[in-house]
Amino acid sequence: MLIAILTGFIFAILLFFGGKRLVINKLALLPTLIPLGLFIYFIRFIGDISNQNFIYKTYEWIPSLGVNLSFTLDGLSLLFTLLITGIGTLVFAYTSSYLKGHPYLDRFYAYLSVFMAAMLGLVLSDNLISIFVFWELTSISSFFLIGFNNDSEASRKSALTALGITGVGGLLLLAGGLVLGNISGSFSIAEMLGQKDLIQGHEHYILAACLIFGAAFTKSAQFPFHFWLPGAMKAPTPVSTYLHSATMVKAGIYLLFRLSPLMGDTQFWNTTLMIVGGITMLYAAFHSIFRTDMKGILAYTTISALGILVFLIGLGTQESYLAAGVFIIVHALYKATFFMMTGVVDHQAKTRNVTELAGLRKVMLPVAIAGILAAISNAGIPPSVGFVGKDLIYEGTFHFEHSAILLTILAVLTNVFISYAGYVAGIKPFVGKLPEKFEKVKFPSIFLWLPPVLLGSLGFIFGLFPVLIQDALVKPILWSIGQDAAEVHLKLWHGFTPILGLSALTIGAGILLYFLLKPSQKLEHSITRFEKISPKSIMEGVNTVFMMFSAFWTRTFQNGYLRNYVSTIILFLIMLMGFTLIGGTTYHIDYASFAKLTIYEIVILFVLVFAIGLIVFAKSRLAAVVATGIMGYSICLLFVFYSAPDLAMTQFAIDTLTVILFVLVLYRLPKYLKLSDFKVRIRDGVLSIAFGALITILALEVLAQPVNSEISDFYAKNSYLLAHGKNVVNVILVDFRGADTMVEISVLAISAIGVFGLLKLRLKSVERYQK
CATH class of the missing domain: 1.20.120 (Four Helix Bundle (Hemerythrin (Met), subunit A))
Known part of the structure; x- marks a missing residue:
């Protein structure tokens, strides 16, 4: 597994030395072989993992501090590795056409490769310190990807904002890992699981949980830290597809999922996740219906989906964990499809404004098919796998022991808004009369429309045959977090039940809202009027005050x-x-x-x-x-x-x-x-x-x-024995304090x-x- 993780880093180094010669013209598809090879490598383990034969590997790194490169391949990590490498393969292929001829294409592939390797290291690591290292690498590589168009001030600002928010989360993760390691005496999550009672009964449990929450909430864009994600949409579409729908933003979800068996089943842990996730999913879903930019719509629905996942993990039941595991797959498939489809529209039509787009099915039919497939899965309409995922979400809320009706209402409202946003982004640009200015839009390259069509089609294949993911992916997820999965049976049809009624209500309300509420600039302006009291504005205000204080401090104490x-x-x-x-x-x-x-x-x-x-x-x-x-x-x-x-x-x-x-x-x-x-x-x-x-x-x-x-006696006795020098002072300077002397010499040389x-x-x- 270590070689698999290092592959992305090694390829990035090769790109550094090989440069454009490795990605020019027909060789632009060459980097796709890296994630494809890794996908084939990890898919071979499905048989072992589905039989609960989890794989553990440990490599010594800093054993004196208890920090080793320990890797675990179980159901949860396998799911994420397949998403990272599988969707990564399509993103790499998509990039070869989307950024064709770009002068820095080699640099872009290098950033993507580093990010892919860092994400693989993150989801496979069992040691909290090594998780932190890979966590920070994802933040740094995403900074370069978001700010790839560095001639744009907006891109640079978005990259800095994302790095600032997720960087603080990384610091909190390190602090949380140190607290847990101090309590348990180990940084290994597997070893910590045997000390669950000790950790949860410790006086620093609340502190450790808050630090982990801070890391997960900033990375996975939970309220009020969510605002960095819409800003990150300034990045090229392959970045939005890969980082902001399928992989990086789910790193926080992965962390919460992985640590729930250790820190869950307490009122503080579960209640906090339910509240934060519930607020995030409804707040972001509501905001999505006011947006007119396709990427903006997808950004807010992504935030809402992440809120749903946090909310489900917070419920802490087997049904909610099952719903969260399936929804990770569902969301990755349709949201990656959405982003790729949006990228094609923007690439060919030169706009993402849904108020201007219409009738594009006449000039890019495969892209329209991909958009419709994604919208259907997003809305949870059968026979898509989205229908299965929505049913499981309602199962988790409807059968919860406390406030089941309230939680179910929140879930229904959220899904209605998400459904509407999916119709606007995935269907509206392709229906109706084609405007004259779009009649000369060129048909996209096969590498632009085939990846979203494949992902959209998988949403229907898994919906029609959910058994394909049931035993291979879903059950192992539950096993990896200590849940019993013997009675798990994914079905498209469960008969006439209250859950089916809730799904029908969601579908009907979403369609009705689509016909009643038309996206417009006026509608968008109505929500932007409240921007002054938004978390983003408040954070920017705090940042302004901090900058003023920093300027005062600099003028007073660091004035040169x-x-x-x-x-x-x-x-x-x-x-x-x-x-x-x-x-x-x-x-x-x-x-x-x-x-x-x-x-x-x-x-x-x-x-x-x-x-x-x-x-x-x-x-x-x-x-x-x-x-x-x-x-x-x-x-x-x-x-x-x-x-x-x-x-x-x-x-x-x-x-x-x-x-x-x-x-x-x-x-x-x-x-x-x-x-x-x-x-x-x-x-x-x-x-x-x-x-x-x-x-x-x-x-x-x-x-x-x-x-x-x-001390003097020690140097006098050991100077000749250890350093073979008779002049004690010289031995101290050259041998015992050699590093210090070297630094002093360096200062003089500089x-x-x-x-x-x-x-x-x-x-x-x-x-x-x-x-």
Whole structure:
């Protein structure tokens, strides 16, 4: 399984090196072989999974931290891998024609491949930390895909919004995983399942659940985090098809499904999911009936469908889990069909406005067939699999033990609105008289109309023969979350029951609404008037306030003046250490040690004070630099007096190099310094003296403490044995603290390169005055 996951990443790297040569002209279909091969690979496991022979693989990664690449292929993960690779195959083929001739087609395929690999890693991982890693990779790759048309400001803004919302969710997922790992002692979900009672009885259970909710709700566009999804429709249609209908937006659903056996069956978990899912599904479905852009309609119905899934998981019964599992399949098929169909219409007719579109069946009949098939499945009209899915949803709500009537009414209203939106997006553009401006619309390529027709047809094949998915996919889903699936039998016809009446009511109300409510700009404007109080506007308002605060903070504390940075840091340290002094900490300073000062030390002390005074009051830059060198050389003498000639030589070399660098940098500047205002100098002087006094007190306190030679003894005993060096100091610098020394050398090297660049910089007279 690890190789299967890495395949997408490897192919993306090949595209990086191979570039356009791998996807030009007839080779544009070549990338389709990657998801197709993976689909064939995973479909081979259907037999084993349907017999409950789940597959587990573990690869060591960071075993010391309990983080391994553990993969599980069970019913739930198999379903998602088949959706990712199966729909991915059609999306790759669709892309070859949709973006034919695009200068960055190779880059687009690379992003898609990375996303596919990340999604496979996410749904196959058993370790919460590795899930987080792949979770973030999906967010990053989706950022590049949403913002693929980077010359568009709207695309860039949408990509940033999506990355911001889902990025916060990723952070919450990491925090939730750490909390659960801390409670259970393991990051493996399989191992956590054996400690369900411990986790649910722990005081941090609510915190862990809230963090998981935050991750799932942001990724799967639940209210009030839903607004990033309609904005993401600025992406090319293959992105909307792949990410925003079948795969990425269902990552949160997958997470909730996977963790329900561990964290479910509690009032907090189930009630939260029911409330959030219920609000989302009705809110988004209602909004969808006001939209006129086909992608906008599909975006809001997608949000509503995700709300339905969260709502069903929240019900927490076998019937609701069954309904959720089937609905994942149903929604992926018809929504991917919808998006592909919309892409063809936009690609050929150059518009997605349903108020302008009509009669397109005359110029693109296969696309019209795909749209009609998707609309029928979306509305739950027999013999589509959508009918089976809608029936199961009503079974879950109608038989729920609490507020069954209210929950069923909410589900019916939601499905009526979704049905209407499906008719508008999937049927209206193709019926009626063909406008004159669309008469010359060209018939689309086979790679544009065949994928949506195939997906739409599968919706009817699975509806007529639901046994095809019953044993292969649906039952294993229930087994993977610990549910009994022995009595599960998917049927198109269950006889005359109240559930059939609810389905008939939904179909009839949806059709009636379609004929009574005509989409228009006026209707859309009626809902956009409330945009100011929408979650998006509120979030943007919060973002504006944050930006204002950030601007204030930057102007005040990070304004580019080094003196301000240093002053702020020193002031904070003075306050921190001063608070410690005021707090009553007793200091033990050995004042008697002052009498042991030698004449050499006193002379050097006076030299240092003189050099400091020279630096403070010098008016020449060169004099200040020379005084700095005097301070460094004085410290070198102290090292010599204390029998540390190697440190003295090191200090001598560093100070010499520093003085030379300063001279090289400053020699082009004016010769004399313009000193700051007298008040500013007084302020800086007081700040410096206070800080120096605190450091002196701390140094004297350290000197008064009993000497602990444990570390020194360790280095003395092991320097030769472990590092084969007789000079203890050198061994510490090169071996025991080698990484630190390497960083210090790197800093010096970077500084030298920067100075060299400044010395070699030769600007034209015009460039010197350009901002």
